[in-house]
Amino acid sequence: MSIVRLENVSKDYTLGEQQVQALLDITLSIDDGVFLAIAGPSGSGKSTLLNLIGCIDTPSCGKILINGQDVSGRTPDQLSDLRARTIGFIFQTFNLFPVLSAEENVEYPLLQLKELSTSERRDRVSKYLSIVGLSKFARHRPNQLSGGQRQRVAIARALATQPKIVLADEPTANLDHKTGEGILQLMKDINGNFGTTFIFSTHDSRVMEMANRLVHIEDGQIITQEVRDEEKRPTAAGRIA
């Protein structure tokens, strides 16, 4: 089943007198459990597309289904609830609260899930900090962490609510290549281990390489879509895995 489906989705922005067509007639189905890259140059509409999928923004026309449910016509409260339970976000600039420690940042979205007790919340926080390899840094604030560590906190925060979908807008753009590769590999491991669907944007061809689904967009339109067969791709050593 598709976890995300967009049907004839367009998005216009009005800037003063000008109309900007950010997305034009996008139809796209995203299967549950994929590791999907949205690739395209700057200004092609990647962030707009992720914001629509994440119900942060609404389309000018067309229909969006998340987990089989049409999200148009929902109230802001209903959308906020859907986001809190179904979708995790990772941003290019990490977007951590600077005054909160790593563990408090990870705990933050859990405060919206009223059914969790304090001890369940603490267990989740330590579980996901451990998954991203930061148990020892739980009390550190963001300015006491490296860029890669900050992004790991952001990943733990995105996962803590156990969402079905994680959206990541250019998650490696502010990291050096080696650190970025580590972050991508961590996301990929989580995708493999938990089956969480990852949808991330990038304009870096090395990042695209790691995806098993690739959607190229340009000028707000889908140019190509690729399905990559993991099993048949050559490994780093040049062998067929």
Ligand code: ADP
């Ligand atoms: P990308 O993430 O691929 O760089 P964006 O989705 O941010 O692209 O932007 C797509 C187009 O929409 C660009 O032309 C951009 O200037 C325009 N745009 C994005 N957000 C807004 C906004 N809030 N108001 C007006 N124009 C916008």
Ligand code: MG
């Ligand atoms: Mg962008």
